[in-house]
Amino acid sequence: MPTDTARFPRSSPYWPVVSHPQLRRVLPGLAVSALGDGLAVVAVTWLAIQLAPHGQRGNWIVALAIAAYTLPSAAGTVVFGRLLRGRSGAQLAGWDAILRASALGAIPLAHLAGVLTVWLYVFLLAASALLHSWGAAGRFTLIAELLPPQHHLPANALLTTIAAFATIVGPPLAGILIGWVSPVWVIAVDAVTFAALALTYRFALPDAGGVHRAERGASRTAGFAVIRHDPTLLGLLVLSLGFFFLFGPVYVAMPIHITGDLHASATLLGVYYTAFGLGGLVGGVIAGHLRNWPLRATTIGIVVGFGVAMLPLGLGAPVNLSLPAFALAGVIWAPYRSTSVALFQRSTSTAQLPTVLAANGAVLVVAVPLGTMLGGPLVGVIGARPTLLLCAVAIAALGLVAGGIAISRRGGRSPGDPIGTEISASR
Known part of the structure; x- marks a missing residue:
């Protein structure tokens, strides 16, 4: 055998x-x-x-x-x-x-x-x-x-x-x-x-x-219109926008936390980013094995899990705890793009998919820079470590709110609802 x-x-x-x-x-x-x-x-x-x-x-x-x-x-x-x-x-x-x-x-x-x-x-x-x-x-x-x-x-x-x-x-x-x-x-x-x-x-x-x-003759903003009129796609875009925006301040807070709070060199910062990158590589490989999981629940769960994994860094845990936690955050972060794009692929016709994905990408490409811009004054007001903690809590809360909305909407659908059927079929 x-x-x-x-x-x-x-x-x-x-x-x-x-x-x-x-x-x-x-x-x-x-x-x-x-x-x-x-x-x-x-x-x-x-x-x-x-x-x-x-x-x-x-x-x-x-x-x-x-x-x-x-x-x-x-x-x-x-x-x-x-x-x-x-x-x-x-x-x-x-x-x-x-x-x-x-x-x-x-x-x-x-x-x-x-x-x-x-x-x-x-x-x-x-x-x-x-x-x-x-x-x-x-x-x-x-x-x-x-x-x-x-x-x-x-x-x-x-x-x-x-x-x-x-x-x-x-x-x-x-x-x-x-x-x-x-x-x-x-x-x-x-x-x-x-x-x-x-x-x-x-x-x-x-x-x-x-x-x-x-x-022919379609509007330049047709992809945005498709998303705006589809509650599932609109909710996914808002979730992604919030997720990436709330991660943006981390790019400002991390180096200041390493040098100012931990009094360490740039080498340690590089170690953290390398750990995150290696975790992301592992998470990317794992993502392909999630095909039988419910996509929307998995996508929302990633947001919650990422926020929780970031908590040790924001709580000032020692390096031997916060470094593995940051690597775990990379593992959790990596499948998000794969699962969220798969949701777009399932929810959109092939003809509309390019414009919808391009519109989604156009919004998300500005999310992290905007969050990073916010990170400067935020770190200046409350400090680097509290900023990391705030980002972690806010990301986890965002995922929990999205999960609550998804559960309430699913409970209100009829058995023949196409979206509810898609979620059940993806299990």
């Missing part, structure tokens, strides 16, 4: 994803581009510091570069909504890769021409990010187009695990490369990885055709 070990890897929930005849041709390109983004985490900020005028190497330069590399995707969701609505997942992801490769590739070219300034650099970073929400929506739409619903969660988890691994490997590798060459050439490598991804989408997947006829 065959054992579970003998049936592996075919018994793994990830096997239908990695063995899919089309997805398996795309996954190497996604892994390479994710590594490029991991390199950019360090290279983007380091080059901003080098380009800053002498005597003005303040935090605003780095903040401007980081904002330019992320926030324009929110504007791109609205500006290009009418043009991109109804496109296939491969088209959206491919065009995002082309734009990122072109804009990022222009940075080393401008450097070679001797015309690269801070402002041109920020402009090119902003240009590279314009289709980022659409690209992310395209990747998850592609999953919905190619795989049946029972395989959506493992596929989502595989994409987020690849990204998590890249954020662990990419930054230290970027540090090594910057020690050898200028950060501008590390950004050039990032551009090449996106060019490779664009070619992958172009040649590894069949042409899905143009815009669906029903989508």
Whole structure:
């Protein structure tokens, strides 16, 4: 009789994803581009510091570069909504890769021409990010187009695990490369990885055709309208917005807590972030095995569990307790994107999914920065450790409130309600 070990890897929930005849041709390109983004985490900020005028190497330069590399995707969701609505997942992801490769590739070219300034650099970073929400929506739409619903969660988890691994490997590798060459050439490598991804989408997947006829002339904000008129999707967006916003102050409070309250060096801060990243990698792998769990209850439970796992840090527990707790928070955090996107994939038609996911991404991309901005004055008023405690309690409370609302709504539905049926079927 065959054992579970003998049936592996075919018994793994990830096997239908990695063995899919089309997805398996795309996954190497996604892994390479994710590594490029991991390199950019360090290279983007380091080059901003080098380009800053002498005597003005303040935090605003780095903040401007980081904002330019992320926030324009929110504007791109609205500006290009009418043009991109109804496109296939491969088209959206491919065009995002082309734009990122072109804009990022222009940075080393401008450097070679001797015309690269801070402002041109920020402009090119902003240009590279314009289709980022659409690209992310395209990747998850592609999953919905190619795989049946029972395989959506493992596929989502595989994409987020690849990204998590890249954020662990990419930054230290970027540090090594910057020690050898200028950060501008590390950004050039990032551009090449996106060019490779664009070619992958172009040649590894069949042409899905143009815009669906029903989508012509649609509003630029159609994705927001779909979410606004669907209580389930609207509730999920509000939950995600609150979750990410409340986590934002942690980025400000953590380093101040380490240096001010614990009187430790930046090394300990790095250890905490590494523990969180490793936990996230483990959590990403675990996420694919949650496919038989009720998705909405699991998503809400993640929020509550994350807040509870953050409590030791806010309560001032010693490092030997708060460090494992922070790693556990990473484990709990990681499946959230996979389960929340799976809920969108189940609740939205394939035709509407790109615009809905792009709208969702546009809102969430500003959530953490807004929370981080709040973190500065909040830490200044109540201190670093109380801020961490407040964030932990608020996140757990947010999840509990969401759970209470979900239970009350479910209790008020009739047995034939489609949403109630979906939840029962996902068990």
